[in-house]
Amino acid sequence: MAKPAGSYCLLSCLFVLFVGCTSAAKNYQDKQVYIVYMGALPARVDYMPMSHHTSILQEVTGESSIESRLVRNYKRSFNGFAAWLTESERQILANTEDVVSVFPSKTLKLQTTASWDFLGLKKGKRAKRNPSIESDMIIGVMDSGINPLSDSFSDKGFGPPPKKWKGVCQGSKHFSCNNKVIGARNYTPRIKGVPHSAIDNMGHGSHTASTAAGNAVKDVSFYGLANGTARGGVPAARIAVYKVCDPGIKGCTTDGILSAFDDAIGDNVDLITISIGDDKGLPFHEDTIAIGAFHAMAKGILTVNSAGNSGPELSTVTSVAPWIFTVGASNTNRAFVTKAVLGDGKTVVGRSVNSFDLKGTKYPVVYGKTASSNCDAASAAFCSPGCLDRKLVSGKIVLCDSGQYVKEAKYMGAVASIARSRREDTALVFSFPVAVLSGPAYDVVLSYINSTKNPIAAVLKSETIFNQKAPVIASYSSRGPNPIIPDILKPDITAPGSEIIAAYSPSVPPSIADTRHLKYSILSGTSMSCPHVAGVAAYIKTFHPRWSPSMIQSAIMTTAWPVNASTLMPEFAYGAGHVNPLAAVHPGLVYEANKSDYIAFLCGLKYTGKNLRLISGESRTCAKAQSKSLPRNLNYPSMTAQVPATKPFKVTFRRTVTNVGTSNTTYKAKVIPDVFSLKSMHEKKSFTVTVSGKGLGAGELVASSQLIWSDGFHFVRSPIVVYAPNW
Numbered sequence: 001m002a003k004p005a006g007s008y009c010l011l012s013c014l015f016v017l018f019v020g021c022t023s024a025a026k027n028y029q030d031k032q033v034y035i036v037y038m039g040a041l042p043a044r045v046d047y048m049p050m051s052h053h054t055s056i057l058q059e060v061t062g063e064s065s066i067e068s069r070l071v072r073n074y075k076r077s078f079n080g081f082a083a084w085l086t087e088s089e090r091q092i093l094a095n096t097e098d099v100v101s102v103f104p105s106k107t108l109k110l111q112t113t114a115s116w117d118f119l120g121l122k123k124g125k126r127a128k129r130n131p132s133i134e135s136d137m138i139i140g141v142m143d144s145g146i147n148p149l150s151d152s153f154s155d156k157g158f159g160p161p162p163k164k165w166k167g168v169c170q171g172s173k174h175f176s177c178n179n180k181v182i183g184a185r186n187y188t189p190r191i192k193g194v195p196h197s198a199i200d201n202m203g204h205g206s207h208t209a210s211t212a213a214g215n216a217v218k219d220v221s222f223y224g225l226a227n228g229t230a231r232g233g234v235p236a237a238r239i240a241v242y243k244v245c246d247p248g249i250k251g252c253t254t255d256g257i258l259s260a261f262d263d264a265i266g267d268n269v270d271l272i273t274i275s276i277g278d279d280k281g282l283p284f285h286e287d288t289i290a291i292g293a294f295h296a297m298a299k300g301i302l303t304v305n306s307a308g309n310s311g312p313e314l315s316t317v318t319s320v321a322p323w324i325f326t327v328g329a330s331n332t333n334r335a336f337v338t339k340a341v342l343g344d345g346k347t348v349v350g351r352s353v354n355s356f357d358l359k360g361t362k363y364p365v366v367y368g369k370t371a372s373s374n375c376d377a378a379s380a381a382f383c384s385p386g387c388l389d390r391k392l393v394s395g396k397i398v399l400c401d402s403g404q405y406v407k408e409a410k411y412m413g414a415v416a417s418i419a420r421s422r423r424e425d426t427a428l429v430f431s432f433p434v435a436v437l438s439g440p441a442y443d444v445v446l447s448y449i450n451s452t453k454n455p456i457a458a459v460l461k462s463e464t465i466f467n468q469k470a471p472v473i474a475s476y477s478s479r480g481p482n483p484i485i486p487d488i489l490k491p492d493i494t495a496p497g498s499e500i501i502a503a504y505s506p507s508v509p510p511s512i513a514d515t516r517h518l519k520y521s522i523l524s525g526t527s528m529s530c531p532h533v534a535g536v537a538a539y540i541k542t543f544h545p546r547w548s549p550s551m552i553q554s555a556i557m558t559t560a561w562p563v564n565a566s567t568l569m570p571e572f573a574y575g576a577g578h579v580n581p582l583a584a585v586h587p588g589l590v591y592e593a594n595k596s597d598y599i600a601f602l603c604g605l606k607y608t609g610k611n612l613r614l615i616s617g618e619s620r621t622c623a624k625a626q627s628k629s630l631p632r633n634l635n636y637p638s639m640t641a642q643v644p645a646t647k648p649f650k651v652t653f654r655r656t657v658t659n660v661g662t663s664n665t666t667y668k669a670k671v672i673p674d675v676f677s678l679k680s681m682h683e684k685k686s687f688t689v690t691v692s693g694k695g696l697g698a699g700e701l702v703a704s705s706q707l708i709w710s711d712g713f714h715f716v717r718s719p720i721v722v723y724a725p726n727w
Contacts, residue, residue: 031084033071033105035255036093037291038079040617049075056096057081060089071105072187072259076266078295078617082255100613103286105255110144110204110245111277111306111318111527115211115496116231118332118470119532120582121539127582129236133542136162137237138182139213139534140269140301142260142276143205144252145171145198145243148181150206150519152214152230152503153239155179167240167267171198180215182238185263187256188246198243203508205243207523208275210503212531213237213538220520222429222510223355225336225464226501230520233535233581234542240269245276252276254288261292265299270541272296273534275306275527277318281483284602285614290321294615297323298595302549304534306526307491308478314572316478317490322634323598325537325553326490328574329477329497329529330563335468336427336499336522338435340418342448343456350418350437351427353499353522354462358433362456363415365449366392367399388412397457399445403428403436407513416459418445423475426498426524431514433459472564473573474498477526480572481642481723485605487632489640489721493557494574495536497529536581543585544660550635551660554590557637558716559583569702571721576638588661588714591637604629638719639689639707643696645724650692653720659683661714670708671720689720696724 036056041049050073057066071082082105085093094102121127135158146153148171155178169177171184175198184198200206214232221227242260245252257276264272274289284290293303307328310316319326338352343362368388372380375387383400385408394413400406403419407430410417416433420442428436437445449455474497482490504510504521537552544551560577563570595616602612603622612620632641633654643649659665663680671689689707696703702723709716 031086033082033253033255034085034090034102035082035105035258035288036080036099037101037103037614038098039100039613039619041075041077041079049073049079052098053081056093056098057083060092071255074259074262077262077299082259100610100617101285105253106278107249107251107253108257108276108278109251110202111275111309111525111530115332115500115532116233118334118496119536119579121233130542131236133545134234134236135159135238136164137234137271137538137542138162138165138240138269139234139237139538140240140242140264140267140272141205141209141212142242142244142257142264142272142274143208144202144245145186145200145205146181146184146209146239146241147200147206147503147505148175148177150210150503151217152206152210152232153178153181154215155181161238164268165238167263171241172196175199180238181241183240183267184243185241185260186243187253187259188243189249189253191248194248198241200505201507202245202247203505203510203521204245204275204523204527205241206503206505207500207521208273208527208531209239209241211500211528212273212535213239214503220501222353222501222518222520222522225353225355225462226334226522230502233532234538237538240264240267258288258292261296265296265301269301271534271538272301272303273531274303275530277306277308279318280316281318281320283484284321285611287321289319290324291615293321293324294598295617297549297598300548302537302552304530304537306530309476309525311477311479311573312475314479314569315481315483317480317482318478320482320484320488320490322485322488322593322601322636323549325533326492326575327526327530327533328491328494329474329524329526330471330494330574330578331425331468331474331498332496333468333470334464334466334499336462337465338427338462339460340435340437340445341458341460342445343452344448346444346448348435348437348441348444350435350441351421351424352434352436352462353427353429354433354435354459356433357461358416358459360458360460362458364396365399365418365455365457366396367446367449368401368409371398383408397459399449403434406430406434410513418442418457418459425472425475427462428524429511429522431509431511435459469564471496471561471578474524476524477573479569485631486642486725487630487640488634488636489571489575489638489719492553492575492638493533493560493577493579494563495529495532495579497526497532498524500524500528502528533579536579536584539581540584548592548594550593551590551658554592554637555584555587558589558591558718559587560717569723571702571704571719576717576719586661586714587716588659588711589657589667589709589716590660591635591655592658593635597635600626600629601631601634604631638721640721641691642725643722646695648692648694649722650690651722653689653691654686655689656684656686657709657716661711665711667709667711667716670710671705691720691722696722
């Protein structure tokens with residue numbers, strides 16, 4: 001995953017990425033921001049959390065005025081605060097009776113005209129809508145803010161906000177909410193000289209919000225490419241903005257994210273989408289998103305989270321808690337291709353989003369390796385910073401062994417570039433004409449220039465094709481196995497994440513070294529697939545308003561499309577499969593889990609006493625039976641177990657399904673010779689699945705199958721995966 005130093009989305013840049021440490025207006029050399037988590041709010045009517053927080057902080061610091069210490073309070077949905085503390089103060093607080101945990105605030109990363117059509121939600125087609133219920137749906141978007149002036153967020157035709165809404169509009173004096181964007185809050189630290197506003201100055205938040213719930217906007221394109229109607233999954237839904245990311249702080253602070261969860265739950269949103277994650281999966285008690293999402297789940301709010309962009313390496317998924325719906329990324333049948341025509345008449349086809357039209361004019365071609373006078377050959381071939389000689393590249397097309405540094409060619413006056421890419425499945429936006437080629441196609445160009453005295457070529461404007469094989473998992477999408485809980489399959493599902501066009505911020509260029517400004521842009525990443533699933537979840541909730549988060553998650557997982565598997569351990573790339581919105585509305589059966597089930601799951605992981613309170617926020621003890629509960633027996637829609645590689649094994653999964661289809665129906669299993677009948681709606685039936693073997697066999701890492709319950713109309717599919725620990 002590349003880490004560009006700016007608020008842009010490119011490849012090596014695939015997504016908006018930022019790294020750095022927590023920052024704020026004041027700088028204390030011996031202090032840093034810590035989150036002081038105090039669990040659930042006391043039920044006492046006279047309890048005043050802010051006064052309690054102030055008292056604790058004053059006592060620990062010995063300071064009567066704690067204004068410069070206190071960063072924020074958590075006071076609506078759970079209890080706690082964030083403050084600047086020394087290490088010794090942290091230790092004192094950690095041992096205070098009212099405090100559950102004290103952990104450092106970290107900086108996390110931010111991880112369309114055709115995508116919703118590809119998913120089957122076509123306007124005027126088979127996709128039925130419940131407009132009045134959809135209009136009461138509130139999606140909380142935790143991201144980099146929003147561009148409130150975008151047509152995607154106009155409130156034309158909208159009535160007043162739903163009566164259940166309890167939020168506010170605190171976007172700043174320059175930010176106005178409306179009946180579409182009904183609320184805005186900003187959790188980013190104030191930076192001197194920079195307006196403190198919920199306005200999106202990264203483009204990422206506008207993109208994700210419009211993908212989930214943007215209005216239908218006609219004639220949207222990226223300079224003529226991908227022309228069509230841009231819309232979200234639930235265009236009649238309302239949006240509540242929680243700005244937690246900003247380029248000024250180089251990312252998204254975890255103390256701000258936890259505060260956003262506190263408010264979103266209190267504001268009464270229906271669903272949360274958050275395309276943000278860490279570099280790696282974390283234990284639940286250190287995972288701010290997992291803690292916030294647990295409290296949201298307990299209030300009936302589903303949290304949808306991106307899996308991460310560190311694929312195709314295994315065990316890179318960063319969203320690992322079972323009460324979070326984790327989304328990987330795949331493609332659609334639409335793709336952008338860019339051709340380069342060589343002087344010998346050969347044409348090579350690559351991938352990029354090139355909106356620049358050079359009218360087919362051919363220019364001299366030079367290889368970065370031979371266009372440098374002060375770098376080693378390898379660095380020059382990559383067009384590394386400081387290597388290219390302006391005199392040798394100006395007015396020419398420059399060949400670069402990587403797309404990461406093609407901007408250097410532009411800086412030196414090149415008219416275009418042809419680059420090699422290690423990721424051949426995603427087209428990226430560049431600030432001048434670039435064709436990104438696969439290894440074999442790039443070698444054709446190299447062979448041509450090495451055998452030609454005065455090589456010339458033309459880089460053509462991109463074309464849009466609609467016959468790409470799909471869905472296929474994107475190479476960048478983070479994979480399992482789950483690095484924290486091996487017996488929970490992650491990611492859960494995949495959705496369109498590559499080359500998605502959606503709303504953007506006109507103040508932000510679409511790529512590094514770009515001077516263009518536009519209202520809609522094309523981005524790629526699990527950041528883009530996450531709001532697709534959030535939109536689908538909201539769509540399902542319009543038909544089943546009383547369904548719990550786990551029921552909605554189960555409905556989406558068990559009705560998923562099969563995915564084209566061309567990867568090692570495919571289930572660890574796509575989970576249950578590719579989201580299928582229309583089928584998910586009528587799943588037939590669901591696997592339901594509630595707060596008590598998740599607490600039993602945590603007890604089985606040996607979370608006890610204070611550690612259990614870290615997640616749930618409540619003082620609970622684990623019953624003896626709960627302590628013996630195996631993680632794989634959580635009533636989850638997928639079944640996964642880690643087993644010995646070469647020794648005999650036998651694992652059992654215990655599951656319960658709830659009938660949400662029709663009364664008096666009989667389901668048969670396709671894997672297990674079993675049958676059960678359901679006489680009424682919401683009736684539950686329990687069963688076990690046993691998987692045994694003599695070992696996975698020499699060289700085998702994983703074995704998989706699937707359980708399908710069917711009554712002839714519904715097909716309820718669950719992946720079954722067993723794998724060796726030494727993959």
